[in-house]
Amino acid sequence: MTAETTASVAEWREALREHLGSDLVLTERDQMVAYCRDWHGDVTTDAVAVLRPRSTEQVAAAVKLCRNLGLAIVPQGGNTGLVLGAIPDAGQGQVVLSLERMNRIRQIDADDFSAVVEAGCILSELKDAIADKGMFFPLALGAQGTCRIGGNVSTNAGGINVLRYGMTRELIFGLEVVLPDGSIFDGLSTLRKDNRGIDLKQLFIGAEGTLGIITAISVKLTPYPDQVATALLGLASLDDAIKLFRRARRDCCDLMSAFEFMPPLAFTLAKEAMPDLPIPIAADYPAYVLMEISGSGLVDIDDLMGRFLEAVMEEGIVLDGTIAASQTQARNLWLIREGMNEGQAKRGMHLRTDVSVKLSQLAAFVADAEKAVEDAVPGVVCVSYGHVGDGNVHLNVLPAAHATPDERVEQIYKAKGAINAVLDEYQGSISAEHGIGRLKRGDFEVRLSPVRRQLLTAIKHAIDPDLVMNPGCQLNFSVNS
Amino acid sequence: MTAETTASVAEWREALREHLGSDLVLTERDQMVAYCRDWHGDVTTDAVAVLRPRSTEQVAAAVKLCRNLGLAIVPQGGNTGLVLGAIPDAGQGQVVLSLERMNRIRQIDADDFSAVVEAGCILSELKDAIADKGMFFPLALGAQGTCRIGGNVSTNAGGINVLRYGMTRELIFGLEVVLPDGSIFDGLSTLRKDNRGIDLKQLFIGAEGTLGIITAISVKLTPYPDQVATALLGLASLDDAIKLFRRARRDCCDLMSAFEFMPPLAFTLAKEAMPDLPIPIAADYPAYVLMEISGSGLVDIDDLMGRFLEAVMEEGIVLDGTIAASQTQARNLWLIREGMNEGQAKRGMHLRTDVSVKLSQLAAFVADAEKAVEDAVPGVVCVSYGHVGDGNVHLNVLPAAHATPDERVEQIYKAKGAINAVLDEYQGSISAEHGIGRLKRGDFEVRLSPVRRQLLTAIKHAIDPDLVMNPGCQLNFSVNS
Structure with missing residues (x-):
């Protein structure tokens, strides 16, 4: 940092405090570090600063000021994202705008199966608040005790219930967004059906903050x-x-809410993290499925699960199984x-991917990709699991285990290359649910067709002509346009 | 039409035939009239002409030529839309581009629960083709024997199964679109989960052809x-x-596929259109519900319906009911x-609306709006029904019945004004499912906030800077920007 920029940073901080009030502005390094470090x-x-507004109007004022x-x-x-989408990449000219203080639930309407929440509301807090009223918000993630709904919408988060309820995109009615010019897009309607032309909210879902700041969300609830x-x-x-999934999709109709695949190594890894965890099934089958059926009202879910498993075990599709007899067992x-x-985290730095291919090609893809990794980087261990x-x-x-940090970095790099090469053959996605952020920007950009790039660039410039919002995230527009 | 424009039209027609081939170009008035007249x-x-390309490349060539x-x-x-979105409003400078010859089903993958179809495929033809393979595409409309899937996607069509499966937007994986500059956006992936940043296809869904021409669609199937x-x-x-809907939403979980409300007048109107139609219920209850539960596999749907109705009749929510005992009865x-x-059509020109309010306010809205109509236009008959x-x-x-055509026009105008005034109080939508087109453009524009207008204008200019695509539909950009 040169003397000149140091001066600018000090001036910036002074201007932020002066116009927004000290209460909204953090500038001490030890206060800011939690906002400038990723989840892992x-x-x-x-x-330059971390801004923590308490209202939509304060967000709008902060945006206008920063722009000026x-x-x-x-x-x-x-800040639970996995792709570096929410921390700065150029500390000298960027502020973090945290929504954590905008965490109110503005409205719950059980008669209407809807709620309106601020972006900073923690996911599990919404889920708890509506459960009391007999309602359910289907987004279910490991991070749900920490992640905030605005981030879920900005990244179009996935999770374990997607197969029944869809990604976050499908769980929301409307958005309130502060645009890059500081104006407020007020789209917080809870209408279930509203077909007035182009659905503007769709642009901000999954944009990872590159087109504006989501400040509130109206969400779709279910019983x-x-x-x-x-x-x-x-x-x-x-x-x-x-094969079992296809069968369950048909036999359990729309009542299956999770279907997770795990390898036998899952038990070893889980035991390394939680030594006392009971494993209620023999650990030497080649493949495992954790399956959930759920529902409300008059459908007998236990009976359905029982009859389904009886049929598929008799046919030999399932070799062994255990049904949870209590909530604790589940x-x-x-x-x-x-x-x-x-358990994976305990084994040190490793490669995490989040890829998707056509359902009908999944088994072939995993076999090909694991083989490619083992050929390219002998001695590593592949753990394939997921939705x-x-x-x-x-x-x-x-x-x-014996690899040095430098060797790990190299092995991860090579393994990722091997997986992506196979993925490209299968026309798969490098990001099924985590988003692009900054971590996957390079892998995203090299796979982007000229037409898509042109559309993304045109939209970015139309909505954020000065490239104020989350520069460096998703695409590097200042370089490519 | 002046001599000068006649000359231009002739020249345009000649140029179209020369560059695209006569086979693709209709210019005779009697051939074109079906493409220039709305559904009603x-x-x-x-x-100037009707262009009927057979491939995406021909669509792209036609777009480039028209632009030049x-x-x-x-x-x-x-051409089954209800809001004049697909017929020209300025015959002297516009061509119709019909997708009717692009009607192939490119691919059905029952293992993947997906299909790829061209935009001109008739909805019921897709539904029939996949039914043979045990699959289902949930979009269900009165016009399904005539409407084409590209139009369904462009208008984000609704229909009777929305409450379970969502609008068309939620039923598709990807799109192929010819953009206003003639380039081809290739987004026909059938990946169920792909979260690579901004989801560009969302822009074209519901845009009613104002941002490009959808040429093919990959669709999400269910068992x-x-x-x-x-x-x-x-x-x-x-x-x-x-009250019954809320109860059914909970008791029948996600297995309810339709829940339609009708007034007793429905029977009178239906009998006027179909005198022999059996009415298997007393026709003097104040309100009727046509309800459908459906599913595949191991859930016993008949049993579910039986137990549900038993409970709600015992509680007095439902006064009388009949369950179809056969497909014919259903x-x-x-x-x-x-x-x-x-029956409504047989009574001559009348007002059709397509409005939505919050579920919890629907009954109050209908009462208020019907009263407002009766106060404003004595002697008319309100028919309120729907999803x-x-x-x-x-x-x-x-x-x-005795109103003259001029009186009808005036009554319709007044009634619409009365309904919209009540709708605005309820913060409802003037278009729940039909779209905006040209018919509702005025009512749409006057309710549009400055921020929304600015965003829509910015996006239009970013993607279609020369305003080539469907001018006059949704918004009049040439006037307002």
Whole structure:
């Protein structure tokens, strides 16, 4: 940092405090670090300031001020994103705008199956508040105790219930957004059906803050599913897991709410993180499925699960299985899935991917990609698991235990290259649910067709002509336009 | 038409034939009239030519040529739209581009629950082709034997299954679009989950051809619901119908596929159109609901319907009811709903609306709006019916039988004003499912906030800077920008 920019930073900070009030502005390094470090702690950056407005009007004022000062804005929710979309990449000219203080639930209307929440509301707090009223918001993520709904919408978050309820995009009625010029787009209607032309809110969902700052959301609720049946099943292969999914899709109609695939290594990894976790099934089947059926009202969910499993076990699609007999048992089954993630983290730096292919090609893709990784980087361990029903697999790669940090970086780089090469053959997506952020920008850009690039650039310049909003996220417009 | 423009039209036609080939170009008035007249036959316009390309490349060539010639393009599917979005409004400078010859089903993948179809494919032809493979495409409209899927996507069509499956927007994976500069946006992936940043296809859904021409669509399929239970129920009021909906939403979980409200007048109107139609319920209840539950596989749908109706009749929410005992009986129940529409048409020119309010306010809105109409235009008949579960009501108004054509026009105008004034109080939508087109442009524009107008204008100019695509539809950009 040169003397000149130091002076500018001090001046910027002074101007921010003066116009927004000190209460809204953090500038001390130790206060800002939590907003400038990613969820995994892999990357720590810096910012001119962290702004923490309490209202939509304060967000709008902050945007106008930053624009006048020549500062770019990185919007941030719970900072639980996995692709570096919400932390600055150029600390000398960027502020973080955190929505954490805009965390009110403005309205819950159980008669209308709707609610209106501010962007900074923590996901699980909304879920708890509406459960009391017999309602359910289907977005379900590991980070739900920390992530904030504005971030979920900005990244179009996925999670374990997507196969029944869709991505976040499909769970919302409307948005309030502060645009790059500081004006407020007021689209917080809770109308279930409104077909007045182009649906502007769609642009901001998944834009990761590059077109504006989502400040509030009206969400679509469903009746609370008071019946849940959860089963852990052992199978002969991933191919059989996909066969089972197709069968369950038909037999359980629209009542299946989760269908997660895991390899046997999941149990080892989960035990490494949670040594006391009960594993209620033999750990030597080639493939496992964690399946959930749920519903409210008059449908008998337990009976449905029982009859379904009876049929598929008799036919030999499922070799072994256990159905949770209590909520605690069901929770323990899900802890295997979560423990598997923690176990991977305990093994040190590793490759996390979030790819998707056509459902009908998933088993072939995983086999080809794992083989490509093993050929390219002998000695690493592949852990493939995920949301099979969506064609979405997290094909992660753990470097060998004895690898040095430098070797790990190299192995991860090579493994990612091997996976992406196979993925491209399958015309898959490098980001099924996590988004692009800054982490995947390079991999995104090289796969972008000229027509898509042109459209994205035209839209960016139409809505954010001065490139104020989250520069460097998704695409580097200042370079490419 | 002056001599000068006649010359231009002749020159334009010659240039179109020369560059595209005569086979693709209709210019005779009697050949063009079907493409220049709306579905109800209320409006007939004119065009320089009707272009009928057979491939995406021919669409792209036609767009480039029209652009060079200074001709605007009105894309058209099955021409079943209800808001004049697909017929020209300035015959001297516009061509119709019909997708009717691009009607192939490119691919059906039952293992992947997906299909790829060209925009000109008739909706029912897709539905039939996939039913053979045990699959289902949930879009269900009265016009499904004539409408084409590209039009359904361009208008984000609704229909009777929205409450379970969503609008057309939620039923598609991807789009192929010819953009206003003639380039081709290739987004025909069938990935169920792909979260690579801004979802460009969303812009074209519901844009009614103002941003480009949708040429092909990849669609999301579900297992064919081989069990269907249909019931016609008599109730004490619309308020009770909404109470019943909420109860059914919970008790029947996600298996309810239709919930239509009708007034007793529905039977009279249906009988006027179809005198032999059986009406298997007393016709003197104040309100009726046509309800459908459906599913595939192991859920017992008939049992569910039976237990649900038993409970709600015992509680007095439902006063009387009949469950269809065969497919024929179910079809006849739906014919009452369809006959009601035909009966209205038989009564001559009338007001058709397509409005929505919050579900919890629907009964109050209908009461207030009907009263406002009766106060403003004594002697007319209100017919309110529709998709109650979506908060979407078609509040139609039939002028008195003896009214002259001029009186009808005046009564319709006054009635629409009265309904819209009440709708605005309820913050409702003037278009729940039909779109804006040219018919509702005025009513749309006066309710548009400056921020929305600015965003729509910025996007239009970013993607269609020369205003080539469907001018006059949705917004009049040439005037307002």
